[in-house]
Amino acid sequence: MSTKGGKTFTYKIVSGNLKMTQTMNIENDILEFIKTGQNDKLELALKENPLLMDSKTEQGISYLQFAAYCRNKIAVDLLRQHKQQLDIFESASTGDIYNLKKRLEEDSNLLNSYSIDGFTPLGLSCFFGHYSIVKYLIERGANVNIPSNNQFKVAPIHSACAISNYDITELLLKNGADVNAKQLQGVTPLHSAAHNGQTKLAKLLIESGSDINAKMDNGQTPLFIANEKNFTETTSLLKQYGGQ
Numbered sequence: 001m002s003t004k005g006g007k008t009f010t011y012k013i014v015s016g017n018l019k020m021t022q023t024m025n026i027e028n029d030i031l032e033f034i035k036t037g038q039n040d041k042l043e044l045a046l047k048e049n050p051l052l053m054d055s056k057t058e059q060g061i062s063y064l065q066f067a068a069y070c071r072n073k074i075a076v077d078l079l080r081q082h083k084q085q086l087d088i089f090e091s092a093s094t095g096d097i098y099n100l101k102k103r104l105e106e107d108s109n110l111l112n113s114y115s116i117d118g119f120t121p122l123g124l125s126c127f128f129g130h131y132s133i134v135k136y137l138i139e140r141g142a143n144v145n146i147p148s149n150n151q152f153k154v155a156p157i158h159s160a161c162a163i164s165n166y167d168i169t170e171l172l173l174k175n176g177a178d179v180n181a182k183q184l185q186g187v188t189p190l191h192s193a194a195h196n197g198q199t200k201l202a203k204l205l206i207e208s209g210s211d212i213n214a215k216m217d218n219g220q221t222p223l224f225i226a227n228e229k230n231f232t233e234t235t236s237l238l239k240q241y242g243g244q
Contacts, residue, residue: 031057034067039074050082060116068093068128088113092121092137095130104140112143118150126168127159134168144177155181161192166201179210186216194222194238197231202238212243 030052033042046052056062064083067075068090076094080086088110091100100121103110112120122142125133134156138144147153157177160168169189173179180188190210193202202222206212213221223243226234 030055030063031066034063034072034075035070037072037074039072039078042075043078046078046082053079053082062087062090064090065093065115088121089115089119089124092124092130092133093128095125095128095133097130097133097136100133101136111137111140112146114149118148118152119154120146120148120156122146123148123154123156123159126156126165126172127163129163129165129168131165131168131171134171138171138175144172144175145181147181147183152184154183157181157189158183158187158192161189161196161198161201161205164193164196164198164201166198166204169201170204173204173208179205179208180214182214185218186214188214188222190214190222191216191220191225194226194231194234195229197226197229197234199231199234199237202226202234206237206241212238212241 030042030045033039033045053063057066061069064076064079064086067079080094080096083090086094086096086099086103088100088103091097091103110121112122114120115124119127120142122134122137122144123146125137144157145155147155154162155178157169157172157179158181160172169177179190182188188210190202190205190212191214193205213223215221221244223235223238226238
């Protein structure tokens with residue numbers, strides 16, 4: 001039995017010696033499976049009712065998008081098997097350039113559009129490290145400096161630096177990304193590189209014009225952050241370029 005709208009459904013889970021019948025709330029337990037990596041239970045739930053793929057979180061995010069945010073690749077693969085069409089944001093997040101191109105062919109206005117939680121296709125592809133999609137979107141004319149329209153105000157370069165992706169950051173900079181863009185709390189890309197101890201990335205940002213002594217809202221500079229986290233190599237680089 002399976003129902004939607006916050007009601008419960010019952011199905012049998014069989015995995016090795018595990019045999020149990022559970023009654024679960026569809027709005028909570030499926031998401032818990034995804035979040036905690038209980039992919040065997042997720043797979044069986046989807047086999048019981050593939051229409052679960054049409055459900056969304058309370059924030060309006062699809063289960064596939066939620067799995068991507070949870071960095072649960074197995075869940076992403078499972079959920080994609082039960083979903084024929086991905087929207088442009090799911091495509092950007094999961095690296096599905098085929099579906100992404102199809103969505104843009106259908107509606108070019110999607111290029112700089114926002115997801116339900118406030119991110120652009122370019123921002124999402126940067127955050128999930130999909131270089132080929134980032135490159136394609138830029139070639140299509142995506143705005144490399146447009147920030148998210150939520151409280152975080154994250155530009156694509158912030159997303160790339162948050163995951164310490166040198167190649168995507170370099171690509172963005174070559175195409176006009178603002179190296180000194182500030183997100184929530186005044187964080188710049190260089191602050192992120194310092195926070196992650198990414199010396200090579202920090203050097204790229206500095207040589208691309210990053211403000212070496214940019215201050216966050218709390219007054220912290222990149223050097224302060226790197227030193228506080230004991231990243232000696234990054235600290236040394238920042239001092240070399242005049243960091244204080």
